[in-house]
Amino acid sequence: MKDPTTRRRITRRHVLQGGLGVGALAALGLAGCSNEGRGGAMATSGGPGELPAYIPFDGVPADLTGSDGVSDTMLAYPEDPVTVTDRPPGDGRDVGVFALTHTPVPPALGRNAYWQALHERLGFGLDIALVPSGDFADRFQTAVAGDQLPDLVTVFPESVPGLPGLLAERATDLTDLLAGDAVEQFPFLANIPSESWQATMYGGRIFGVPVPRGAQTSEVLFFRADMLEAEGLAPELGSAEDLHTLCTELTSPAASRWALGHVPMPFIRQMFGIPNGWAEDGGSLTSANEHERQEEALELGRRLVADGLVHPDALSANITQRKTWVVNGTTPLRPDTFSAWSAFSEYPIGEDFRLDVLAPPLADGGGQAAIWRGSPTHNITVISARSADRAEPLLEVLNHLAAPFGSSEHLFKTYGVEGVHHELQGTDPVLTERGRSEIQLSLRYLAEGPWVNYLAGEPDVARAQHDAQSDLVPAAVPDPTEGLYSETASRRGNQIGTALADLETDILQGREPVSAWAEAVATWTSEGGDDIRAELEEALAAAEDR
Template identity: 40%
Template sequence: MPSMPPMQRISRRTFLGGGLTAAAVTVTGAPLLTACGSSGADTSAANLAVTLPTYKRYAGVAPDLPATDRVLAGFLRYPAHPVRAISEKPGDGKPISFLTNIPGAIPPAAGRNPFWQAVNERLGSPLTISMASNDDYPKKFATQVAGGDLPDLVNIPPTTVELPALLKAKCHDLTRYLSGDAVAKYPFLANIPTEYWKGCVFNGGIYGVPVPRGMSRTSLPLYRVDLLAAKGIKRPAPASFAEFLDLCKEVNDPKRHRWAWTKPPTDYVRQMLGIANNWAQHGGKFTSKYEQEANLEALEATRRMVAAGVVNPDAFSADASARKQWFNGGVAVFDLDSFVAWNQYYATNTAGDAFAVDMLDVPGYSGGQGKPWMGAALNNITAFAKSAKHSVETMLAVANWMAAPFGTEEYLFRKYGLAGRHYTLEGTDPVPTKTGVVETGIGLQYVCDADMALYWAGKPDVAKRQHAIQQTIAPRLLFDDSYGLYSETMSRKYAQLSAVLLDVENQIVQGRRPVSSWKDAVKSFLSQGGEQMRTELAKAHADAARR
């Protein structure tokens, strides 16, 4: 089971009775539920006994750029004749409710939204969606759980504290419908690689369907190809931190209100030094990325970058949306982000046709090759409420429809909407209209989804660049060794303790505290919960090894 951050515990009786206050149920860092795990129901032995869904890759659409177990499939254009892969409407005629976050602006309501109306027609059930922005979702999620009246489908972040308790009390165990070959009834759920299902196993059962990310969330420096080209720089490939810093200084131009970086790239420097991706396991012992000695060198190097003025001076007070605007607007040349963000930048491009993005590999700090971090496996899981007035089979059929992959007609509709209104065709490529961008953003991708496809309409070079860098980094990826293991202490305390360390990190790189202060901060992290996390992860790992 996945490791997850904290929340304050309350009595199990209060939770199961539906009497939580909103303050007692949060997603990141403050109080939540008493763990069912403490009762022994959510044990490593019980979870490891679960047979995960049998993976069967969908063969109905052939990519232009092949996938591997790590590299995503790429497409240079949308297939001219998309496969209509699902013939029957998955719904049962009754309204289906869904709670989710959305990354963009709140779209028009169903009564004023032709796309939403078309979705309802295709599903065969009206889909009622309660949505909030990414920033507001933790509060909305907490309030909904506290009220005790969950919608039929619930987008649950992996960082939800003491998640086993919530799932066991309120959500269906899906094991008999999905375990092993049973998933074959839902071919697009079977098309989701087995690795992603590990994050859906709690209380000795499968308690949700995954929204996969993995490689698509792997983060390295995205850079503005057009801005570097204007400086005479093509295909930058620094071979060490020193060369990387020289590159940053070369593109930095504060007099023209342009900086190399949107924010200090501390984690990129950590990858140069081979520091762990969250937790590393060797011989059954777990080591936190924070406690590795190389952090001192990473912090000193990043402090040098800030002192050199290559980071936007407003970086420490700006939010993520502001930093994205800097990158799109040419205020910054580099941004540490993922393949998902790469596509989002094209979607929100304000620089015109010249706009182009690529990604840097990670060199070793003093030469050689660095160790890129594999992205988090899941965006969220979607659980099915026990209170739902639909059969589990109906809700799984809806999830299966949402997971139809790139190249199918279902995917084309789900992602782009209605031809003529929401997109126009350029050749075989769907190009979103302004209306399409507004009306299609209702959060369907968070019910369930296929692995991301590398593709951008009308720009085959985007998929080629993305596929090329993924092939380059794939053999060197570091994985988080805590994924698939559950630590109750991590669930309750990790977010709070890591936030304290992030604050210390920010003070160090700004020159407000000495690099040496990191050691004391890590000692506090370990004494206040890190050591217990290590012990619990080691036990869970040992249980897995004995199976």
């Protein structure tokens, strides 16, 4: 953890927050990204405001301390987890929750020992409505339309058009309880880095609590280190052409093996120096779509498909299938986020299974390219306007759920009851099958402390994560429009972005020529891209004036 002397009060003024839809992400040069349902760039416009003070929690020192955006790392769970709360949170009344899930729905309360133990610890009940990710947007809009939002609601800003107005009407303004030093009464919310809080501020007011991810949302190219070693292949790339060569050497259709489960366009674009969404120069913005090397990047992606180096079922496969291909050796390379690394432990991996990360080279050789830095916030949790009179006790609940890694509260939230939901391997909690099923209540999407690299019983994996992040994250390129809002992007970004994403797929599959990109970008620009640019530039100027 960071030294407590680094505490600093954040008083920089911010502007109204909003978000870009999934299609807009594709339009900004991020087509092909997959990331555990995370949000993309979030945006702002207009109005002063003060973020919560950042007060790092120093009660559990890290084994490997991160810096310059790198997450802290723990090689083992602390032997005697410290209890960091002195009473149950809240006002004793039950709390309703609307949350997203990426996993099968767990057993109901009456058959779920974890859920029952959670209620006993909290001193009240959590009535959790778990919504599968594929249904979340529709269910959310239905709940909004019917004014049926419960106390705590998971919100993905990039998927909600006109979010600032919706929050002003349907969410509780938390500014007086959280801005500046007011957040001190919620020490584990104060432990959340300031960059994540920016996603909660709209019109200079705070409307939620962020779930931080830091650099974990940055997409990289994973490789099966054990497989490359067995093939005698060096895990290094010196140019864009080297990527094609490595993929060729790893592909053997006769052995049902292809280098890739899908085309890693973000990684390819990084090699060609294409910016992370937008490039900024003196207050002027240029879309990544317009970059002079886009067609070169697309041509390389097209070649990977045309030369049979990408799994033939790449377009129809879902994320779980693609990860399974990595685990069983069908596709040794996989683009994904840093946050996905530990998730491979949930699959039936063999003892020899080892992942690592390929650094992107400059396309023409001569050095290492920079990765794109991902959004610092996974999602936000808002308190319904209907529950405004309970805002302070509900923030106590979120504060409790954000208890830091290494605390007894975090241990229970993440691993449940020892002997039931987890067994100790040394000091490390290892989930049982019952634990894997029962704890899936999506509490991590309600409130969470800063991400810590850790994998129970696998210190070498945690160290590898730390090393890879230390190599790539400090120089990662941020999106200069992170935290800037465009109404056009909110309302029309998905529509115009989807057209570009569809064309990209057609180019990669050989159905359209690479040269079609320029005309499609011109259409994107005229049908809303220029308006998005102008609105973002205005928001950028307003932010810099504060």
